[in-house]
Amino acid sequence: MNTIQNQTQDSTGLILVLGGTGKTGRRIAAALEKKEIPFRIGSRSASPAFDWNQEASWDACLQNVEAVYINYAPDLAIPGAPEAIRAFVDRAKHHNVERLVLLSGRGEAEAQACEQIVQESGIGWTIIRASWFNQNFSEGAFLDMVMAGQLTLPAGDIPEPFVDVDDIAEVAVAALTEPGHAEEVYEVTGPRLMTFADVARELSTATGREVTYVQISHEDFVTGAEESGAPKETVWMLDYLFSTVLDGRNACLTNGIQRALGRPPKDFAEYAREVAATGLWRGVALTV
Secondary structure: OEEEHHHOOOOOOEEEEEEEOOHOOOOOOOOHHHHHOEEEEOOOOOOOOOOOOOOOHHHHOOOOOEEEEEEEOOOOOOOOOHHHHHHHHHHHHOOOEEEEEEEEEOOOOOHEEEEEEEEEEEEEEEEEEEOHHHHHHHOOOHHHHHHOOEEEEEEOOEEEEOOHHHHHHHHHHHHOOOOOOOEEEEEOOOOOOOOOHHHHHHHHHHOOOOOEEEEEOOHHHHHHHOOOOOOHHHHHHHHHHHHHHOOOOOOOOOOHHHHHHOOOOOOHHHHHHHHHHHHHHHOOOOOO
C-alpha cells in the first residue's frame, strides 16, 4: 500500500487511518492510495504500531500527521471509550493535527459523549454516525449464519436502514481530503428500512439458495455467542446492539450520504448481488 513508509515526498498532508485494516479503514486506505495521498495505517500490526490500550504508542503514529480517521474498536459505547478518545484528542492537539473524522454510533448516547469530546477539541472535525453495516453479513459476525442459510438472531421485526461500508468510507475520505465537511454531523443510512427477515429474503435472491430468519431469545443468542468462542468484547457488543440499540430508535432514513457525496446510498440488494458474484457465500471467494 501507498503508506508513508514508501513515500519519498514531503509528509505534509499525511493522514492517519486508525483501524486501517478493518472494514472501513482498509477501504479508506485503498481510496487514499488511489488518490496518491500519503497515509499511515494505525493498527497493532503496523509499523509504527498503534494500540488503543498502549497510549505510549500514539506519539510515533501522530508524527507529521495532518488529519486522522478515528475508528475506536470495538465501539464507542464500551466503558472507557470517552477516556481513550479524550486522551487521544489531547495527543493529536499536541502534534498540531488539523482535522479529525470520527466514526460514531447512531442512536448511541455513549458514542455521542465521545463526539462531544471531538467537537470541543479545538481541532477541525467531522462526525459520521452509522449503525448496522451491510458488510456484517459478509465480513462480520453474521457471515457464518449466511453460509449456513439461517440468520438466528433476537431481532424481532424491528426495521433498520442498513448502510454500506463502501459509502461510509467514501464519506470519510471526502471529509479527510476535501473542503466543505468541517463541523458536519453526517448520519448515514441505506435508502430503505429492512427487518432481518427482509435481509434474509434479499440474501436468498442474491445467492440463489434459501436463507431464512429465525427468531430466538436474547439470552439464547448471548449464550450461543459465548459458547462459540467469540471474544468477550464481541459478545459484549452484540449483547449491547441487540438489547439496546435495536429497539426502533434508528428506524428512520437520513440524507447524510446524499449531503456528503451528492448521490444516493447503495441499496442492500446491490450489495448482496456484488458479494454473491464473488463466490464468497458459496465458500469460494473469487475477488473479495
